[in-house]
Each structure stands twice: as C-alpha cells, then as structure tokens.
Amino acid sequence: LQKYMELRRGVKSIGDHPGYRTFFSGSSTAGNFLPSISGISPGRNHLMKRKYEDHRRFGWDAYSAVSVWPRLRVGYRLAGAATIKEVVSSRARFPKPVKQYGVLTFFGKNIVASEGDEWKRYRKITAPSFSERNNKLVWDETCRIMMDMFENVWRWKDEIAVDHCVDITLPIALFVIGVAGFGRRISWNDDLKLPPGHRMTFKDALHIVSSDVFIKLVVPKWAMGWTQRFRNVQIAFEELRLYMLEMIRSRRNSEKKEERYDLFSSLLDASEDTSDGEAKLADEELLGNIFIFLVAGHETTAHTLCYTFGLLALYQDQQEILYQHIKSIIPDGRMPTYEEMNLFTHSMAVFYETLRLYPPVTGIPKQCAEDTTLTVSNLAGEKKVIPVPQGTDIVIDTPALHYNPRYWDEPNEFKPARFLDKDWPRDAFLPFSAGARACIGRRFFETEGIAILTMLISKYKIEVKEEPQFAAESFEQRRERLLANRPGLTLTPIRVPLVFKKRV
Numbered sequence: 001l002q003k004y005m006e007l008r009r010g011v012k013s014i015g016d017h018p019g020y021r022t023f024f025s026g027s028s029t030a031g032n033f034l035p036s037i038s039g040i041s042p043g044r045n046h047l048m049k050r051k052y053e054d055h056r057r058f059g060w061d062a063y064s065a066v067s068v069w070p071r072l073r074v075g076y077r078l079a080g081a082a083t084i085k086e087v088v089s090s091r092a093r094f095p096k097p098v099k100q101y102g103v104l105t106f107f108g109k110n111i112v113a114s115e116g117d118e119w120k121r122y123r124k125i126t127a128p129s130f131s132e133r134n135n136k137l138v139w140d141e142t143c144r145i146m147m148d149m150f151e152n153v154w155r156w157k158d159e160i161a162v163d164h165c166v167d168i169t170l171p172i173a174l175f176v177i178g179v180a181g182f183g184r185r186i187s188w189n190d191d192l193k194l195p196p197g198h199r200m201t202f203k204d205a206l207h208i209v210s211s212d213v214f215i216k217l218v219v220p221k222w223a224m225g226w227t228q229r230f231r232n233v234q235i236a237f238e239e240l241r242l243y244m245l246e247m248i249r250s251r252r253n254s255e256k257k258e259e260r261y262d263l264f265s266s267l268l269d270a271s272e273d274t275s276d277g278e279a280k281l282a283d284e285e286l287l288g289n290i291f292i293f294l295v296a297g298h299e300t301t302a303h304t305l306c307y308t309f310g311l312l313a314l315y316q317d318q319q320e321i322l323y324q325h326i327k328s329i330i331p332d333g334r335m336p337t338y339e340e341m342n343l344f345t346h347s348m349a350v351f352y353e354t355l356r357l358y359p360p361v362t363g364i365p366k367q368c369a370e371d372t373t374l375t376v377s378n379l380a381g382e383k384k385v386i387p388v389p390q391g392t393d394i395v396i397d398t399p400a401l402h403y404n405p406r407y408w409d410e411p412n413e414f415k416p417a418r419f420l421d422k423d424w425p426r427d428a429f430l431p432f433s434a435g436a437r438a439c440i441g442r443r444f445f446e447t448e449g450i451a452i453l454t455m456l457i458s459k460y461k462i463e464v465k466e467e468p469q470f471a472a473e474s475f476e477q478r479r480e481r482l483l484a485n486r487p488g489l490t491l492t493p494i495r496v497p498l499v500f501k502k503r504v
C-alpha cells in the first residue's frame with residue numbers, strides 16, 4: 001500500500017503525463033534482467049527493442065517512467081530533437097547523474113564520471129590531447145594495422161570466414177587505442193616476452209581489461225577470486241595499472257623528450273604544464289582519465305565497425321556504391337592518406353547510417369537539478385508543457401530519436417545517402433550525445449573508422465557467411481538474425497558471421 005501511495009505521488013508530480021508505471025525501473029538491476037511485464041518492468045534492453053514504438057503508443061515524443069522499487073523514481077524518455085537540445089544545452093539545469101558512473105573510477109577520478117568544476121578541469125586538460133596531430137597518428141597507425149592484418153594474418157587469401165565479426169573488429173580497435181592512446185604498438189602476431197616483474201603482457205592486460213571491464217563492474221571485490229576468469233580480470237587490472245605507472249615514470253625520467261602525440265603523452269605533458277595556474281593532474285587522475293579513454297573508445301568503435309560490416313554484407317547494392325566511390329578517389333588501390341579523409345564522404349555516410357540504426361549508447365542519462373518544465377510535441381505537431389520536478393531522471397532515448405519518423409524517412413531502412421544531403425537533421429542524430437558533454441573522441445573514432453572501412457572495402461568484398469541451417473530464411477529474417485543485439489557496456493552484436501572475399 002505504501003508503494004502504491006508512492007507511485008500515486010510520483011505520477012501526480014508529473015501531471016500524469018502518459019508512460020510506464022512499473023514496480024522496477026528499467027535501469028535497475030532487476031529491470032536489466034526481467035523481460036517486459038506490465039506493471040512490473042519495462043523489460044531488458046527495452047529502449048533498443050521498442051525504438052520509437054513506446055513514444056507512438058503513449059502519444060508524445062517524451063513519455064514518463066514511474067517506478068517504486070527500491071525507491072520512488074520519476075523520469076522521462078525523450079525522443080524529440082528540440083526538447084533534447086534544450087536538455088543538452090542546459091548543463092546546470094540537467095547535469096549528469098555521476099553517481100551512476102561511480103564504478104568507472106577504479107583507476108582514479110576521470111572526465112566521464114565527474115561533473116561541475118572537477119569535470120571542467122578534466123575536459124580542459126584532456127581536450128588538447130585530441131589534437132590534429134593525434135588524429136594523424138590515428139590515421140597512419142590504423143592504415144599500418146590494416147596492412148599488417150592483410151599481409152601477416154589474412155596473408156592475402158582469397159577468402160576469410162569469421163564466425164563473429166567482432167573477432168576482427170575488437171583487436172583492430174584495441175591496437176589503435178594501444179598505439180594512439182597509450183603510445184604502445186601492439187600487433188596481431190605479438191609474442192612479446194613477459195617483462196621482468198610482470199605476470200601478463202601489456203597486450204593481454206589491455207585486452208582483458210577492455211573486454212571484461214563489465215566483470216569488474218558487477219562482481220564484488222570479495223568474489224574476484226572465485227573463477228579463473230575473474231582472477232585473470234583482477235590480475236589484468238593490477239598489471240595495467242603497473243604498466244601505466246611505469247610509463248609515467250619512464251617518461252618523466254627520460255632526459256630528451258621526443259615529440260609524441262599519443263593521448264597518454266599529451267596528457268602527461270599537459271598535466272605537468274602548470275603555467276596557467278591550473279592544478280596538475282595527480283597520478284591517480286592521469287590513470288583514471290587514460291583508462292576511461294580505453295573503456296569509452298574501444299567497444300563503441302569495435303561494435304560500430306561490426307554493425308557496419310554486417311549491414312554492408314546484407315545490402316550488397318550499398319556496398320557496391322561505397323566501393324565505386326572509394327575507387328574514384330584511389331583508383332590504383334594505394335593507401336589512402338589523412339589529407340584525403342574528408343573526400344571519403346560515402347564512408348562517413350555509411351558510418352552515420354549505421355550509428356543511427358545501432359547507436360552504441362542507447363540511453364544517455366541526465367538528472368534535473370531544479371523544479372522546471374519542458375515543452376514536448378508529437379507526430380500530430382501538437383505541443384504540451386510538462387512539469388519536471390527536481391531529481392527527475394531524464395534519458396535521451398537515442399534509438400527512439402533515431403527512428404522517429406518526424407525526422408527520418410523510412411527509419412528502419414539502411415539508406416546511407418540520407419547523410420549526403422547537406423540538410424540532414426543534425427539535431428535528430430545523437431550517437432555521440434551533444435552539448436558540452438558530447439563525446440570528446442568523436443573525431444578519433446571517425447578517423448579510425450574511415451581508414452579501416454576504406455582500406456577494407458578497397459581490397460575485400462564482404463558477404464554474409466552461408467550456413468546450411470539458415471538456407472531457407474527470408475532477407476528480413478536474415479537481417480534480424482545478423483543484427484540481433486543485447487545490452488552490455490554498449491549495445492552488443494550477438495553473432496555476425498561474415499566472409500571477406502578478395503577483390504580481383
């Protein structure tokens with residue numbers, strides 16, 4: 001009865017604006033496991049599963065979500081471009097709920113898990129690291145990694161089949177962040193000997209930390225010794241920390257400082273330069289921030305590449321358009337250069353269309369800092385002012401925004417050309433968020449992604465791997481199977497089996 005009264009109070013505080021009324025909130029631990037059950041939980045992964053459908057059902061581009069366990073939570077899920085713009089541009093009124101990110105501070109405080117003056121300081125110190133010189137490094141190193149893969153791993157074979165495309169995209173993204181983030185070249189056939197005093201190579205530590213970070217997030221400290229996998233994760237975290245401290249020490253001690261443009265070195269330099277009176281980063285903060293670049297930049301990139309390859313395998317006509325465009329810029333198949341990056345407009349359009357359909361971050365949380373209101377609208381063009389009490393959870397529902405038919409014609413279709421139109425609706429495309437807290441690594445990803453896509457498509461044709469058990473499926477069934485996803489740290493493709501065929 002008490003919970004029922006709480007629910008009534010919550011619903012009243014938002015003027016009974018339509019939406020979910022459930023026992024568990026969608027973002028609670030239980031809500032992350034339970035399926036959709038009326039009155040109990042909106043369901044696991046419901047933002048991506050429902051896309052725009054809940055907004056259509058509740059009649060507005062913002063619906064409410066009121067839940068009572070373990071405490072009363074009142075929230076809105078936004079899918080209207082103008083309302084979202086208002087939220088992301090008012091950082092003081094709608095700050096980031098940093099408590100939800102506390103678990104990302106194992107190595108130290110950082111730019112993702114902070115707000116207010118602390119965040120401002122981190123952003124100011126880290127932003128210059130994402131420089132033009134770093135982008136060029138990203139481009140050159142990505143091309144080198146791809147060439148290394150063609151020559152030494154694929155050995156220019158006519159056909160390469162993979163059971164799950166992330167088996168390729170995760171290592172590529174890891175190698176790029178390894179060199180452009182940490183300043184350490186690691187490669188496909190890396191058989192580095194274990195350095196003295198270490199229990200794991202840098203490559204293994206980086207790989208385990210970035211792919212199993214969720215274990216560290218969900219398993220309590222006292223249970224980390226329970227299984228071999230947990231133990232390895234624990235060791236990998238300790239080892240990565242050790243490697244990073246060694247890197248800091250060796251660079252501080254080296255007499256002649258060579259010019260380096262990886263994020264780690266730039267951050268180290270910036271944190272030592274206190275000429276403008278800014279307090280320098282403590283070692284813990286340096287570790288915290290560089291670690292967060294690894295977490296934020298690895299999986300997002302790898303999963304986006306995986307969806308891109310999957311979509312191009314399904315839509316052969318789109319792949320051919322892309323191939324012809326790439327060929328028109330590098331007809332002789334040579335290595336593309338960083339200076340040419342902006343010419344690959346079709347490659348960028350393919351990425352944007354992939355990110356529209358499969359945004360890696362499906363809900364961007366904000367919290368309301370004061371009693372206020374928001375204006376929302378709907379498909380019929382009606383407007384309404386809704387009350388937003390202090391403490392309301394706001395979620396920018398990227399899948400709903402990206403599939404909202406007000407902005408996107410045939411939203412379920414894969415049509416990269418929509419991004420070639422100079423008037424495409426920028427405010428309705430938020431895979432990198434927007435405003436002051438937008439992704440700082442956007443250009444890093446775009447540089448890396450375009451280099452990978454351009455090199456791969458110019459040399460190989462991507463097809464769906466044929467498997468006898470799926471021989472009779474329709475195109476729609478095949479698309480659904482290939483692009484099926486589950487929630488993880490970021491939206492995670494389940495299994496994308498592909499074949500890469502060498503172009504003649």
Ligand code: HEM
Nearest residue numbers: 111112296297300301304361431432433439440441444445
């Ligand atoms: C497809 C690729 C990527 C996507 C879709 C993506 C998406 C996002 C989103 C949605 C946010 C806002 C998160 C929030 O408000 O909680 C964000 C923030 C951030 N991203 Fe990315 N990201 C990508 C790649 C990268 C890369 C490659 C890096 C670094 C190398 C990076 C570093 C960061 C950092 C440090 C922040 C926090 C910025 C701040 O709070 O000031 N991201 N990203």
